[in-house]
Amino acid sequence: MDKRHDIARELARAYCTVSPEALTKLGEILVPLRFSKGEQVLKEGEVCQYMYFVEKGFLRQYYFKNDKDLTEHFSFEGNMVICIESFLKQEPTHLLVEAMETTIAYGIPYKEIEELSKTDNEISHLYRKIFETSLILSQIKADNLRFETAQDRYRLMLEKYPEILRRAPLNQIASFLQMTPETLSRVRAAQNLL
Numbered sequence: 001m002d003k004r005h006d007i008a009r010e011l012a013r014a015y016c017t018v019s020p021e022a023l024t025k026l027g028e029i030l031v032p033l034r035f036s037k038g039e040q041v042l043k044e045g046e047v048c049q050y051m052y053f054v055e056k057g058f059l060r061q062y063y064f065k066n067d068k069d070l071t072e073h074f075s076f077e078g079n080m081v082i083c084i085e086s087f088l089k090q091e092p093t094h095l096l097v098e099a100m101e102t103t104i105a106y107g108i109p110y111k112e113i114e115e116l117s118k119t120d121n122e123i124s125h126l127y128r129k130i131f132e133t134s135l136i137l138s139q140i141k142a143d144n145l146r147f148e149t150a151q152d153r154y155r156l157m158l159e160k161y162p163e164i165l166r167r168a169p170l171n172q173i174a175s176f177l178q179m180t181p182e183t184l185s186r187v188r189a190a191q192n193l194l
Helices: 004-017 020-029 084-089 110-119 122-145 150-160 162-167 170-176 179-194
Strands: 031-037 041-043 050-056 058-065 068-076 098-099 102-107
Touching: 004 020, 004 050, 004 110, 004 122, 020 110, 020 122, 031 050, 050 058, 050 068, 058 084, 058 102, 068 162, 068 179, 084 122, 102 110, 102 162, 122 150, 150 162, 150 179, 162 170, 170 179
Parallel strands: none
Antiparallel strands: 031 102, 041 098, 050 102, 058 068, 058 098
């Protein structure tokens, strides 16, 4: 098998161990995808057909509210991008996904992973673990936004995801942290004084 088997192994390493047979089945359904910098991976109103595993590159998940572009999530090497509601319901999404850099990703297609999950308990378990991880990360982010100060949100991002600061524009980082660019500038200046 090609690179897809290596990616299946990476997914299993990240989420849960599966047998070589299950790895082969997973590898067979993965779809290699390449996106140019600035390319829309998923547009508003489209149905999310894939969970995207980023092998190389940087993706941003965002939405529009009151004509403002608001960043929901960043994903880079070894991370997943999923528009969960659209993917699971197979309904149009309000979230958009854009390639911030030339990106190589592997899509886990909805129909194929659903079918495989019905017949293979290991794949079903892996599928569930991917969603559990995504939901836990969303809950942690929501809690940070609710309970942490702007300074603490920035510090936590620096500790856990320094990659974001190196690769994303400051206005998108401010949006991701739910602060204005001016607040982010003040927080960064205060951080540099410490």
